[in-house]
Amino acid sequence: MTPDPEAAGTVRVQMAVNGRPVNAEIPACTNLADFLRGELGLTGTHLGCEHGVCGACTLMVDGAAVRGCLMLAVQADGAEVTTVEGLDDPLGRALREAFVARNALQCGFCTPGMLATLREAIGAGLVPERAAVRAALSGNFCRCTGYEAIVDAALDVIGGRDAR
Amino acid sequence: MPADSTLIGRSVPRAAARRTVEGLGRYTDDLDAAGVAHVAFLRSPHAHARVLGMELDEARAAPGVIGVYTAADLAAVCAPWQTRLAALPAHVSPPQQALAGDIVRYQGEPVVAVLATSRRAAESALELAFVDFEDLEPAILPADIFEPAQGFDAAAWAPQLALDRQIAHGDAGAALEGAAHVVRHRFAFGRQTAVSLEGRAVRAEYDRRSGRLSVQQSHQAPFQMQQIYAELFGLPLGRVQVAAPDVGGAFGGKLHAFPDEIAAVALAVLTGRTVKFTADRLESFLADAHAREAQAEARLGVDDDGRILGMEIDFAAGLGAYSIYPRGSVGDALQAIQLAPAAYRVPSYAGRARAWFQNKAPVGAYRGVGQPIAFALMEQMLDLAAAACGLDPAEIRRRNYREAPDTPGPTETGVVLESFTTRACLDTLLAEMDYAGLRAEQAALRAKGVYRGIGLTSFVELTGVGAQLYGPQQVRVAAQETCRLSLEPDGTLTCRTSVTDQGQGTLGGLAQIVAETLGVAPHAVEMIAGDTAATPVGGGAWASRGMALGGEAALRASRGLAARLRAVAAPLLQCEEAALSFSDSGVEGPGGARLSFREIAETVAFRPYLLPGGTAPALEVTESFLPPDLPYLATNGVLAAHVEVSPDTGLTRVLGFWAVDDCGRIVNPMLVDGQIRGGVVQGIGAALFEECRYSADGQLLNGSLVDYRVPMAADMPDIVVRHIETPTHQSALGAKGVGEAGTVGALGAMWCAVNDALAPLGTTVRRQPFTPEHVLSRLHGLEEEFD
Ligand code: FES
Ligand code: FES
Numbered sequence: 001m002t003p004d005p006e007a008a009g010t011v012r013v014q015m016a017v018n019g020r021p022v023n024a025e026i027p028a029c030t031n032l033a034d035f036l037r038g039e040l041g042l043t044g045t046h047l048g049c050e051h052g053v054c055g056a057c058t059l060m061v062d063g064a065a066v067r068g069c070l071m072l073a074v075q076a077d078g079a080e081v082t083t084v085e086g087l088d089d090p091l092g093r094a095l096r097e098a099f100v101a102r103n104a105l106q107c108g109f110c111t112p113g114m115l116a117t118l119r120e121a122i123g124a125g126l127v128p129e130r131a132a133v134r135a136a137l138s139g140n141f142c143r144c145t146g147y148e149a150i151v152d153a154a155l156d157v158i159g160g161r162d163a164r
Numbered sequence: 165m166p167a168d169s170t171l172i173g174r175s176v177p178r179a180a181a182r183r184t185v186e187g188l189g190r191y192t193d194d195l196d197a198a199g200v201a202h203v204a205f206l207r208s209p210h211a212h213a214r215v216l217g218m219e220l221d222e223a224r225a226a227p228g229v230i231g232v233y234t235a236a237d238l239a240a241v242c243a244p245w246q247t248r249l250a251a252l253p254a255h256v257s258p259p260q261q262a263l264a265g266d267i268v269r270y271q272g273e274p275v276v277a278v279l280a281t282s283r284r285a286a287e288s289a290l291e292l293a294f295v296d297f298e299d300l301e302p303a304i305l306p307a308d309i310f311e312p313a314q315g316f317d318a319a320a321w322a323p324q325l326a327l328d329r330q331i332a333h334g335d336a337g338a339a340l341e342g343a344a345h346v347v348r349h350r351f352a353f354g355r356q357t358a359v360s361l362e363g364r365a366v367r368a369e370y371d372r373r374s375g376r377l378s379v380q381q382s383h384q385a386p387f388q389m390q391q392i393y394a395e396l397f398g399l400p401l402g403r404v405q406v407a408a409p410d411v412g413g414a415f416g417g418k419l420h421a422f423p424d425e426i427a428a429v430a431l432a433v434l435t436g437r438t439v440k441f442t443a444d445r446l447e448s449f450l451a452d453a454h455a456r457e458a459q460a461e462a463r464l465g466v467d468d469d470g471r472i473l474g475m476e477i478d479f480a481a482g483l484g485a486y487s488i489y490p491r492g493s494v495g496d497a498l499q500a501i502q503l504a505p506a507a508y509r510v511p512s513y514a515g516r517a518r519a520w521f522q523n524k525a526p527v528g529a530y531r532g533v534g535q536p537i538a539f540a541l542m543e544q545m546l547d548l549a550a551a552a553c554g555l556d557p558a559e560i561r562r563r564n565y566r567e568a569p570d571t572p573g574p575t576e577t578g579v580v581l582e583s584f585t586t587r588a589c590l591d592t593l594l595a596e597m598d599y600a601g602l603r604a605e606q607a608a609l610r611a612k613g614v615y616r617g618i619g620l621t622s623f624v625e626l627t628g629v630g631a632q633l634y635g636p637q638q639v640r641v642a643a644q645e646t647c648r649l650s651l652e653p654d655g656t657l658t659c660r661t662s663v664t665d666q667g668q669g670t671l672g673g674l675a676q677i678v679a680e681t682l683g684v685a686p687h688a689v690e691m692i693a694g695d696t697a698a699t700p701v702g703g704g705a706w707a708s709r710g711m712a713l714g715g716e717a718a719l720r721a722s723r724g725l726a727a728r729l730r731a732v733a734a735p736l737l738q739c740e741e742a743a744l745s746f747s748d749s750g751v752e753g754p755g756g757a758r759l760s761f762r763e764i765a766e767t768v769a770f771r772p773y774l775l776p777g778g779t780a781p782a783l784e785v786t787e788s789f790l791p792p793d794l795p796y797l798a799t800n801g802v803l804a805a806h807v808e809v810s811p812d813t814g815l816t817r818v819l820g821f822w823a824v825d826d827c828g829r830i831v832n833p834m835l836v837d838g839q840i841r842g843g844v845v846q847g848i849g850a851a852l853f854e855e856c857r858y859s860a861d862g863q864l865l866n867g868s869l870v871d872y873r874v875p876m877a878a879d880m881p882d883i884v885v886r887h888i889e890t891p892t893h894q895s896a897l898g899a900k901g902v903g904e905a906g907t908v909g910a911l912g913a914m915w916c917a918v919n920d921a922l923a924p925l926g927t928t929v930r931r932q933p934f935t936p937e938h939v940l941s942r943l944h945g946l947e948e949e950f951d
Pocket of ligand 2: 104142663
């Protein structure tokens with residue numbers, strides 16, 4: 001008889017998700033992405049590989065872009081978590097607008113992770129150069145766009161229009 | 165379309181994009197409901213084995229488990245199936261069922277299903293399920309079928325031949341004999357898979373009271389799946405609904421019926437519970453459709469001026485254990501030999517395509533199906549011929565392009581061309597890339613030990629493929645696309661289309677067409693697609709059909725609705741119908757008298773007695789489209805790659821990429837360019853990184869995104885895209901397809917570019933992907949030279 005994966009070692013977590021307090025009792029092994037999707041219904045966070053490679057699950061924890069599939073929900077205890085649904089500060093909004101205007105998404109499955117990654121990188125002073133933007137995105141897989149439109153959108157936001 | 169159109173040809177952002185950036189996409193795995201049951205599969209760890217027995221009691225007793233099921237359990241509700249292609253009677257795939265019975269034929273084939281209250285519980289219980297397998301000898305295609313390695317025992321290798329097809333015109337053997345130069349090359353194409361970022365996913369609900377089955381599935385062709393489920397579960401079509409929510413990429417990989425997905429639906433029927441299955445990444449690599457695995461040997465003969473005299477291609481494809489359901493696995497092989505000579509005058513040609521079943525995952529459609537292989541073969545051969553007769557690669561292409569047809573008609577291998585503008589595409593391309601400048605730079609750098617190469621590929625792409633492909637094979641797949649456009653009683657427009665959208669933006673493009681014709685804003689058109697219960701029947705998304713076929717259907721429906729609106733409005737505005745125009749969601753007569761769509765719609769719906777005769781036509785028009793005279797709409801284009809290969813590391817860097825494509829009338833340039841760029845990057849990925857590697861005993865060696873490398877942003881170049889616009893005469897819209905163009909040509913451009921870079925070093929790559937290992941072993945003579 002194996003232990004019940006649901007019952008074994010539940011823990012209580014508290015965090016702020018998109019500015020709202022969250023308090024839940026969950027199995028200790030729940031990762032942050034599953035917690036957000038399954039418990040909170042925040043399905044904007046996507047899972048593409050579940051082992052830290054594709055970047056689709058990237059979201060913000062205390063201002064840093066992290067892989068939601070690699071972090072346990074308990075590790076975010078006490079943290080401020082921002083998912084794509086809550087990415088509506090001025091920089092987040094500017095990125096959203098630029099993504100729509102540039103068609104920087106096709107199927108959109110990579111988009112939440114792209115937005116979180118860019119938000120962190122731009123916040124940290126990403127320079128308006130195409131190679132720099134590509135390097136910043138190097139942990140986020142997109143199968144659809146070929147990346148160029150995503151680079152264009154990022155440059156629109158950081159004022160690098162003429163870098164093209 | 166009118167020349168003064170304001171929306172067609174403009175890069176209008178699409179409505180669906182906004183939802184996604186706000187995190188409000190709805191993909192299949194997002195559709196959770198209380199009480200949904202999750203399924204996990206025990207899959208065969210062996211490529212070929214006999215199932216001797218099972219011990220499942222412990223798994224059954226595990227916490228959260230609803231049930232544990234085997235082939236026999238599901239057979240009670242779900243019929244077996246077998247892929248058959250009526251025009252290829254010798255192509256015999258073994259019968260399949262939702263879970264494997266006595267024999268497993270590929271690693272990853274589902275054998276046992278565990279249904280539990282959560283995915284975690286289902287996966288944990290799997291650990292307790294035991295299946296006793298007896299290993300059987302797997303059949304795996306040798307690495308070089310034309311010259312098998314020493315020690316390879318051909319007698320012991322007896323896989324089943326799945327296809328042997330020859331096409332020929334003229335006498336290729338004699339033409340090669342008489343040629344001034346004959347070049348030979350051997351090619352190996354790596355097995356790939358689509359790697360959509362969202363895995364395959366399905367959620368099924370069966371209401372025992374009504375006998376209705378409702379399936380949400382991440383899929384390209386809901387009507388195909390409706391047919392299949394109705395057949396397998398013995399339900400009338402009207403009781404089966406298949407709907408595709410947002411789909412996170414597909415590229416052909418979500419065009420098939422997979423045993424695990426069918427098993428999930430069968431479990432819903434069997435248990436009456438809502439069942440969900442989402443493939444994780446390892447399952448995707450093991451059990452998605454694979455594609456492309458092939459080898460080929462080609463010979464091309466030219467005269468002293470580089471004019472093609474004849475060509476032979478011997479092509480051998482490695483399929484999987486089954487021919488994929490329902491469309492079969494022969495597309496790559498058939499398209500490769502048929503399309504290779506499509507862009508050029510090849511007076512004598514002999515192509516032979518063979519394919520074998522082997523104990524690997526089944527092969528299916530992946531963006532471009534066979535076409536990337538066809539043009540990689542042809543273009544590499546042209547480069548070798550150019551070198552043999554001292555011609556520039558661009559020049560040998562120019563000398564050999566076929567002429568544009570005066571009237572639409574088939575080439576010698578039966579490729580039906582309506583127009584052909586490759587010459588114009590090449591001229592534009594060479595100017596855009598500064599071909600002469602790059603050649604001069606290449607020569608200068610070679611002297612310094614820097615090896616750069618330029619590769620050109622001219623291609624023909626078959627888009628908007630009609631019923632002639634699957635009809636004669638008796639495969640039940642709809643090919644015609646239909647649009648049902650309604651003016652609702654509140655004055656809004658609802659457009660229901662049979663085409664589906666996995667990110668291409670097709671729905672945005674259709675909205676532009678409707679908006680343009682009826683004078684509304686594109687975002688005001690409510691688009692409904694991907695749901696068998698809500699849209700007219702059609703193909704969905706395959707063979708680049710969205711705009712070419714679905715766009716024309718939308719245009720016709722818009723024009724039909726416009727005519728009805730004129731007929732209703734003219735008497736109310738007391739003018740001639742011809743004097744009416746559409747703008748701002750309304751109809752305007754001479755002198756500025758206006759009726760809004762809302763006023764018209766309300767009159768028709770609620771006060772028809774105000775109209776002459778007291779009745780009104782329904783404000784709903786349905787129109788369908790397939791090209792009336794052609795089997796598909798062939799497009800063409802030319803691509804160029806510029807690369808640098810390091811002889812020290814074997815690494816290839818892509819320095820630049822250019823594409824000139826003629827897809828006819830362009831509705832939304834931003835969407836079209838996005839298709840080309842995304843397609844090119846998939847082609848570069850194929851050329852440099854991507855391969856499903858199997859061991860000699862049929863074990864997949866790289867089932868993760870760490871080990872199966874995909875193109876990432878930092879590896880990829882910006883891609884210059886230009887267009888030649890030759891509208892098709894088959895439709896009023898004039899659009900042809902574009903979804904596969906980039907992928908179709910990029911592999912060939914990369915193949916030629918890498919070998920152009922390596923030319924001064926006296927070797928060629930012949931095995932794709934061109935990994936550093938392959939490049940280095942060719943440079944150091946560790947892989948046998950072929951000449
Ligand atoms: S899902 Fe987390 S990195 Fe892929
Ligand atoms: S838009 Fe589809 S994966 Fe990026």
